[in-house]
Every structure is written in C-alpha cells, then in structure tokens.
Amino acid sequence: MLYCLRVLGVAALMTTTTTLSAIADDLPRSTPAAEGLSAEKLAEVGKVMNRLVDERHIAGGQVMIARHGKVVFDEVYGQRDLDAGLPVEHDTIFRIYSMSKAITSAAAMMLVDEGKLELDAPVGKYLPELADVKVADGDQVRPAERTLTVADLFLHTSGIPYGSKNGSRTERMMEASGVLDRDTSLAEMTTKLAEIPLEFEPGTDWKYGAGIDVLGRVVEVAAGMPLDEFLAERIFQPLGMGDTAFYVPADKQPRFATNYAPKEEGGLNVIDAAHKSPYLTKPGLFSGGGGLVGTVPDYMRFLLMVQAGGEWQGQRLLSLESIEKMTTNQVPEEAGWVTFGPAVRTGVGYGLGFSVTTTADAGRQDEYGWGGAASTHYWVSPRDGLIVVTMEQRMPYSSETEDLVKPIVYGAIEE
Template identity: 45%
Template sequence: MSALKTEVEPGEVGLDAQRLDRIGTHFAKYVDSGKLAGWSVAVARRGKVAYVAHHGQRDVDAGLPVTDDTLWRIYSMTKPITSVAALMLWEEGALELTDPVSRYIPSFADTRVYRSGSALNPGTEPVVEPVRVWHLLTHTSGLTYGFHHAHPVDEMYRGKGHEFGPPRGHDLATACDTWASLPLLFQPGTEWNYGVSTDVLGRVVEVASGMSLAAFFRERIFEPLGMTDTGFHVSGEEDLERLATLYVPKPGGGLVRSGAMAEAITREPTFLSGGGGLASTLYDYHRFTQMLARGGELDGVRLLGPRTLAYATRNHLPGGADLETIGRPIFAESTYQGTGFGLGFSVVVDPAAGKQLQGLGEYGWGGLASTAFYVDPVEELSVVFMTQLMPSSTYPIRPQLRVLVSQAVVS
C-alpha cells in the first residue's frame, strides 16, 4: 500500500498553486451536493507530482473517508493496460498488428458481418478482410457491447447473456468464441465502435504469451512498476475495507449503492476482462501514467520503447478521421468531435473541434464509474481522477477536469 504525495511545489513546474486549488474546490461541490460520494485526483508535470487531493467518503453509509490507499474499480481504464501488454508482445515479435485474430482464436475464422434484419433473423455477409489485431486495438473490429441497446447485434449479445459482462461461469476463451459466432456490426477497419475488442485482445495476449492475463499483468507490468494494489479482484478484510462503494444516481437526487456489478470485484473472476476488470489505487494508476508520460520507462524499468509509444498514441483511424466522422453515435469514454483513436488510447487531433481545453496529441481514456486519466505530451502533464459513480456520462467531470488543470498551467 503506497500513498501518492506531492513531490514538488507547483511553481517549480510552471503550475499556479492557487489555481490548482480550484480543482479541489470545484469537485468538493459535487460531494457536498450529493452528486459524488468522494474522489481522489493527482496532477503531475515534468515527471513530478504537483497536486494531490482527496475529498468525501469511500462509503457513505459506513462513514469511511477517501484515503491515500482507497481502491477503485477502474473498469475501462483497464483497456490501456491490456493494450500496453499487446504492444509489449509486438515489440518482442510474439505477434504482429496485421495478424488475423483467428491465428490466436480460431473461432474468428468464421466471423460474418451484419447486413440487415432483426436480432432473431439477421442477414449477414462474409468479411472482406479478417478481424486483425490492429482492429482490436483501435475498436474498428465491428465488435460491440450488449449494453449499448442501439443495434440488433447489441440485442444478440444480450440474448447470449452478454450485457455488462458474460454469463457467470464463462471464461475469456468461451466468451471470445461466443462473440465470434455473432455478426460484426460492419466490415473490419471501416468504422469505429466501442465494444469488447479489448477483451478479445486480452485473449490474444494470453495465447501469444502462454500466460493468463492476470499473470502477464502481474509479472510483466504491475510488479515491475510497483503497482502492488492493482488486480482483477479485491480480497481480504483489510483490502475490502479500502474498496470504495460503487454508486449510481438516485432519481430525484442523491446516490444509491449499485447492485451485482459492485460485488463482482470481490470474487475471484472466471472471466479475466482486459476491457474492464481491474481495481486500482490513485498511486498505482499514477505509476502507469508516468510510465506512459516518460516514453515507456519508469524508475529504470522499461516496458515499451519510446518510438512504440509515440506510434501507439497517434491517430490510427482511417483517413485520419475523428470519432465524430467514423464512429457509431453511442456511448464512449471520450468526446467524439476532434478526437481520434490510437492503439488503445483516445487521441486529440483537433482541440478546437472538441470544445474542450485540450492539447493536440493529448491521449487517455476513462472508466464506467467516472474515473479518468490523460497524458499531454506537449505540456508534459499527466492527470488521474478516481471516483465511483456509474455511468460516467452522468456529469461533465472530464471536460471540467481538463479546464481546471489547464488553467493552472502558467509557464
């Protein structure tokens, strides 16, 4: 259990201390008004932590405060970790970005594409080209999520018991075979759609490495980076007490505890979700973002080469398009306007189009429970925000966070 502490006075890294305090003042209002139970935030610049703040409670009913070592469900902030794992294997020659996914998961050799019709009687057509590893990394595979409720294929996922996750007892290999048996939304590489692509990528990591995803994460990423509190489940009385409660908005105002989804992290999982299965702490995820911000290295441990990371954090969408142009108009953990997508990260391609105070080339992602992180390579900034409110679209936390951080940059 490690605490994240400030390492430098803000002024030493070009940040205004009084302006940084606006972050805490603003988000304290979320807690005081009953919109959030509690939160943690960290801002680092030029490799030094300049601002850390916590406010509110990790469990309102029990009266337990947010602390340095509070554990948070990070959901889709798992995706960049899985993507880094795949990129590490790419660097080692264990896989190629152009490999058909069927090389690792044979059931994907028979995948077809939705053309028309209902969930009960869909018309399909053959794929023009197979789903490849880079399609998984960029969410251009045609895979989807059952919880979108936007398309007959989404309904087909739910019909197989896949909404926010697979049926209980299904492992990652079984889930991938199920998804491969259902039609893709579109021809691979032609559109962008948020879905189970990164879960499938996690299975590719398992097959290519010969290790379970949990073991790969632990041995190749978490232990080298000192991320001792990050994993697929939380167990033991002491750790369970540190786990923040997951909340959803209550009609008419206030918060109510989430149901079964909240408890999933407390059980040893059969299904290792590379798309959304991890819990972590502010300290641990800060360590991960610092590795990214430093070009793939932290404290003498190098996970990726700087050229690999630079390649991964550029826009890989066809024709250099943004999500607004090529993405299906459904839920995602970023804005669509002015945002492209790289190999596991959203990437800002036009700051003005997004109507947010973002930097060109800024990359990051968020999670279903309103967590978020981003790295701005130009300003040498990295930011991590943790809370537990589902869904993340409830409040404009992320754009407000970006403004509050950016307005504190004075040199």
C-alpha cells in the first residue's frame, strides 16, 4: 500500500491510506452534453466493450473519458477475475506495464526543471558505469562514436532494446543476462548493461526498449533517493494516486485483476492470477519502464495534470516548457518514425514521455499517448481537449479496444 506519512507533533508519524472512493470523487466531473459530446453516441462504447466481453476477447475492462478537464464518461464492463466471478469495479487495480514510462519521464523532467538533470548531458555523468559504452558492429564490438545522452533514454534512441531470445545480438545478450530481473535492483541492472553493446549508435535510430528503465536509475542518482520513493513523494501523493505503485499490498489484493491470454480455440487462459501474482510482493528492481500497477482514476489524474500544463489543483508539478517537450516530437530526423519490428508508424514521433502524432495522415494531429503490454491504453487530443483511458488485462498486447473505441469517441464530438 502507498502510505502517506504525516507529521503528528514533532516526531511522531502515523500512516494513512487514501481510499479510492475519495480519489474518484475528487475528480472534476461533468456531463457529455455540457462538454460538447453526444451521450447517445458515447453509449456505443458500452456496446462495443460488452461485445468484447461476451465474445471473450477480454474478461473485463474500464473506459474513462474527460473533456475540458472534466470526466464525462466512466464505465466498467465484465469481470476482473473470471474464476472467482468478481466484476471489474471503478477501483479495480490493473498492471499498467509501459504506461509506467510517462510517469517515470515526468519524474525525470521534474529534476530537469530543478537543474538537477541535464537532457543533453552524457548518461555517464550520472551513471559512471555507462560512461564508455560500446556498439555492436556485426560480429565485432567497438567504442560508440556518439555520446549516449539522457535525452536518448527518454526517446528510445539509446540503442538499448528489450531482451529477445531470437533478436539481435544485443537483444540476445539482454535476455541472457536478465537485465530486468525484478529480484535485483536498478543499480545491478545498469552494471549488467555496461557489459552489453548498444544495438546502434545513440541518436541514429528509434527502437522501443529499456531506456526508460535506465532513466529510472538516473532519477535515483540525481534525486538521491529510490525511484519508488521519489514517485510516491513527488507524483503519487500530490496527485492523490493512492493505488499506483510497484506492487499490490495485501489489503488491496482483492481489487487486483487477473491477467489473461487468448486461447487458440477461443476464450481466455489465466497467465497471472490475482491471488498469487508476483505483483503481490515488493520488487527489488523498480521498473520505471513497465513495473507499475494502478487504476483508471489514478492515471486520469496524471493525464489531467499534463493536459493542464503541469498543474494540479493549484500546485505546479512540471513547467510548461517540460510539458511541451514531453508532448511534442523530439526524435532527431535521422532516427526516423516510431517503429515496431518491420512496421513503421509514419508520422508518429516521440516526445520526452509520449508518442506523438505529427501529421493528420497518421491520425488525430498532435494526439499523444501510449499503452501497456496487458492491452491498457490512453490518448490525449489537445486540439479536442480530450483524454481517454482504457484498461483491461490481456496479453500479448491487443489494440482492439483502442481501434473500436477511438472512432466512437471522436465521432461523439459535437462542438
């Protein structure tokens, strides 16, 4: 559980828990009509989600929509645990995987705002073990010609991929060394990475990977405190994100959703049961790139802060300059567009925290967002004043919910 420590007297401390009902009730709310949306058209979201549940594409899910800074739609569907017959509720806790990345990026940008972290500085300034990185060059390894910068870690231009048994030489080495083993630590992670060559010269290509996990270690060093503590103190507590953390404590386990995978013949298999998940114990390695759990209301609060230019309820968490860098494309032209395997998302770039649609041909221009491995997703359209968060628990990642819900939401805009 994420406890908020409050001083009582001079030295006495007690722990208090922020209940999710209080969090959810504190979200600014309105009606679709008041914010220029058609309630009748938004009702189609429920039909689509219930069909996905009925056809066992997903066990259950949740969709929350905000416009002009106010929540106008918040519905739950299906079950969080099929075997136990437990429904998805408004305070259900989900594995958000790579939706962790934007939060860790925001933490790093706080340190940039404070002058404790430099985007153009070599990563080796903060992590000496990565001062002299090497690059894989065919069967050889050579010193990097370019500097690995802090910005490269944000942007996935670092040459640090995820591990894969059947991938490139670097990916195979990442997999074999257990770089992201949750029972180790971020310090041990970067020590292992020092022995693995980058896949390419920093800044010359874009490849999704573990750069944000390295950034989490940079945050620890620059802030002088563990990543979990920094996130709790500087982001989760100010925003009231009382259910977002790197693990699910025992008293919250009943609200945790089970994770599923589709069967070949149809239906769903359990791949991580909520009552015996590794997420029920605190990890040693705080994966800023993919280790958080949380709720839809929690993540909406984070995005509302970003949409509001870095402020929440009169408190500034991030500068306007940092928000702009997070939500606009910062990838060097030579590194190209966002790619996944052979698929190139032409017109989609990446900011210091989010993917960004840069052209109308690629989707809603200026839209930013991302997703998580268990098919959670979110997107923000600054032009429309719109935020959408969807969560379910299905692996491998499926864009089905996004693909079905997104046109309904945009089609519901009336003014």
